Amino acid sequence: MSQMSSSYDPKSVEGPIFESWTKGGYFSAEVVEGVRPYCVVIPPPNVTGSLHMGHALNNTIQDVVVRRQRMTGRPTRWVVGTDHAGIATQNKVEQKLAAEGRTRHQVGRESFVEACWEWRREHGSTIIGQLKAMGCSCDYDDEWFTMDPSYQAAVRRVFVEWYQAGLIYRGKRIINWCPRCSTALSDIEVEHEDVDSHLWHLRYPLKSPVAGVDHVVVATTRPETMLGDACIAVHPDDERYRALVGSVVLLPLMGREIPIVADSYVDPSFGTGAVKVTPAHDPNDFEIGERHDCAKINVMNADATISNEGGAYAGLDRYEARKKIIADLDAQGLLVKTDDHVHSVGHCYRCHTIIEPWLSDQWFVDMKPLAQPAIEAVRDGRVAFHPKRWENVYFHWMENIRDWCISRQLWWGHRIPVFHCDACGEMVASIEDVERCPKCGSSSVRQDEDVLDTWFSSQLWPFATLGWPEPDPRVDYYYPTSVLSTARDILFLWVARMVMSGMYFNDGKVPFDDVIIHPTVFNAEGRRMSKSLGTGVDPLDLMEHYGADGMRFGLMLQVTGAQDLKFSEEKLLSSRNFANKIWNASRFVLMNLDDYVPGEPVAHTVADRWILSRLADLSTRVSEGLDTYEFGEVARLLYDFFWNEYCDWYIELAKGRLHEGGEARESVQRVLVFVLDTALRLLHPMMPFVTEEIWRSLPLSAADKAPSLMVAGWPDAAALAQHADEGAERSIGRIIEIVTGIRAVRSRYKLPNKALLEVVFKTQGDSERQWVDNEFGQMAALAGVSSFSAGVDATKPAHSATVIASGMEVYVPLEGLVDFEAEARRLTSEAQKLSGELDKFNRKLSNEGFLAKASPDIIAKDRAKAAEVSEALGLVQAQLAELA
RNA sequence: GGGCGAUUAGCUCAGGGGGAGAGCACUUCCUUGACACGGAAGGGGUCGCAGGUUCAAAUCCUGCAUCGCCCACCA
Secondary structure, three states: OOOOOOOOHHHHHHHHHHHHHHHHOOOOOOOOOOOOEEEEEOOOOOOOOOOOOOHHHHHHHHHHHHHHHHHOOEEEEEOOEEEOHHHEEEHHHHHHHHOOOOOOHHOOOHHHHHHHHHHHHHOHHHHHHHHHOOOOOOOOOOEOOOOOHHHHHHHHHHHHHHHOOEEEEEEEEEEEEOOOOOOEHHHHEEEEEEEEEEEEEEEEEEEEEEEEEEEEEEEEEOHHHHHOOOEEEOOOOOOOOOHOOOOOOOOOOOOOEEEEEEEOOOOOOOOOEEEOOOOOOOOHHHHHHHHHOOOOOEEEEEEEEEHHHHHHHOOOOOOHHHHHHHHHHHHOEEEEEEEEEEEEEEEEEOOOOOOOEEEEEEEOOHHHHHHHHHHHOOOHHHHHHHHOOHHHHHHHHHOOOOOEOOOOOOOOOOOEEEEEEOOOOOOOOOOOOOOOOOOOOOOOOOOOOEEHHHHHOOOHHHHOOOOOOOOOHHHHOOOOOEEEEHHHHHHHHHHHHHHHHHHHOOOOOEEEEEEEEEEEEEEOOOEOOOOOOOOOOHHHHHHHHHHHHHHHHHHHOOOOOOOOOEEEEEHHHHHHHHHHHEEEEEHHHHHHHOOOOOOOOOOOHHHHHHHHHHHHHHHHHHHHHHHOOOOOHHHHHHHHHHHHHHHHHHHHHHHHHHOOOOHHHHHHHHHHHHHHHHHHHHHHOHHHHHHHHHOOOOOOOOOOOOOHHOOOOOHHHHHHHHHHHHHHHHHHHHHHHHHHHHHHHHHHHHOOOOOOOOEEEEEOOOHHHHHHHHHHHHHHHHHHHEEEEEOOOOOOOOOOEEEEEHHHHHHEOOOOOOHHHHHHHHHHHHHHHHHHHHHHHHHHHHHHHHHHHHOOOHHHHHHHHHHHHHHHHHHHHHHHHHHO
């Protein structure tokens, strides 16, 4: 705290503090033999990305757990880096070229890839800088990129091993094709959306009538695919069509003869019960086509225009072709009807273009054998999801897993390490580039043109970033990593695949013990935050307004077990104010330490015992809350303790003892410093900057000191537990009740703040009188009380208001200012409230079922409460009688 | 078609079988030597609806409604 300004200024603090962390080398960890490390790998943001709210939330969560673990003294490492993001990056670079009026095909593959690297060099570290601004304590000296040479080696190793194990194969299949990105996509990269469309009923004439029937009507949502129809399918048991099976239909517009086949896939209740089958353009039709040995006629080009197989429609865009085909069929009287129909249409997750199911040669991973051990790992708890319910989502997907299409027709990415021999047709997967065919020796060998799905490389992140497959001691030391925190939308794309590949390549060891699925951040209207829709909030702006700590703490306050988070900026405002509160409370403590000598805190007063007891409780609950990833709960605990207990009560009462000097001053200084020190440690993971800045100014004994709060010790809850003190908590609770009651009188009767009060306690026994004498005196100033007396036989002074707290009457003389009617009204409403409560208790306590079945301690508690309420009611009624 | 989540104060949300909570907003008072990004005192809720279990339900169970997600090869 170099300057003692009365408000915390994040901008002047964050830069220098971060720099000092970097200089101190606290972000890196050393291998310490025999000590289990803590390791987290960051979900690598896309190189094309800049920080959005999801990142802000996710990386705050990771930094909180990482900083906490680092403070416990474990070697702690947070691996950072970026993802090459195949499609996203390629799109960016293509856009750049387009602005210059060029296409990637014009510049060629080699130059295009070079342009991608160039793009990464220019923009790739933007997001890393933003993580630093947030205060994230990643190991920035060891930054990874999924296209690093060593990472490429890992990818090739994985591909080749899986290929050789028969888990990777090539096949001609219906895949999801994005005509704009011009690449295949995996099933989970397709986003389905309901679209208002039509179900067109088309009449297909029979070549020759059968049993008086001369046509069959089919229903379709994609009429343009009819150009590639290979047969008509009906259900074998469908009486309507039984006679037609085996006969031939003349495909309209194309004039092709196609058969009617029977296949049990067909649902007789849908549409007309007759399905046009287009094996090259629909996965189900593909299967039917296989069963009936039909031709697979591909009527579409890669850009979704109609191919040369499409006769007169060749060259038309798919939707123009649709219109024209409908019109032409209508003109020929073959359009029977057009029904409105809502159906689900797949869109590209990168560019939102409608995808086309398309027949092409692609590479696949056989997932079932990989999924089985990964299911078991979650089943038996080796990998635990938080919240637990996500396990079911994981199981459902894993148990129904389908093969993964991993080839992409892009240029930016890991090129598939398979070499084709043009001479003999041999195909070989190899870690090293292949110059000559190992089979025939020919040199006419070329590498496969396709690159791998970006997620193929991302799935290796937890071990490729530790140096695998090279023999690297870090793999043995840091793998498995400790926790993975991520958004739910990449549970399948990334998390599940990391478990599968991680186990496969690390002797069955899972890649992480815990998975945190954090809530998705939505805006105030409950809409997804999106830059393009302008519905987002920029974390950089938020840090500008609230400081990095304010943003972080404000986010932590909002993290609960829910699956959505409607972002509330007010929480950030509270958090900024909280940082300021911490700053000023600390400033107050430091201002009163000029004569301070560090030393152990010793509780001298009940207040000391109380705050230490509360601190012990806080410490336990914060550690437990972080262990179970209950960030919202932890943030609230810290906020309540620091503001409502330490500031509002302990510091306020400390003021008197500080002024008193001598031993009183020394003892309260010790406790003030000790509690502040511990609280700052507990707060540090969530608010690293402000806590570090203050902590460095604290005069601590050599044993407690460290070069940085980042590497200072995490409070030991077990050691602090010795301060637990129920008696002190009860006692201070009572005092708070009394002080608050007296303040309420002051407020109600508009007594000037400066008016010092002389109050009288009517106690119920000598021990209570003694308690008032001993304890209340220390806190009298908080109520503006200058003097007080207490006694069993105390009498109420004339013109005084009465406070009833904890079964005691406290009389506050008002010098004739009492508005008796107001006081009577107040007492009347108080009496009503109390008698209502009393009724409830009495009903409960006279219920035989309750007395027979409720646990004894509940009954005892309720009896005590009832007695208390009854007593208070009696006192209030006595007051009322007096006023009447 | 399956599954999941949400429904509590004006707003954002905690809580979770035994006297309804926080932050913000609101009302009144207070620039007192830590802090007006502050202090003090207040007002405000039949905890979505209907059943059920229980001595006791905002809390557990069942159904329903509304909103939102996810999965699924209904042409």
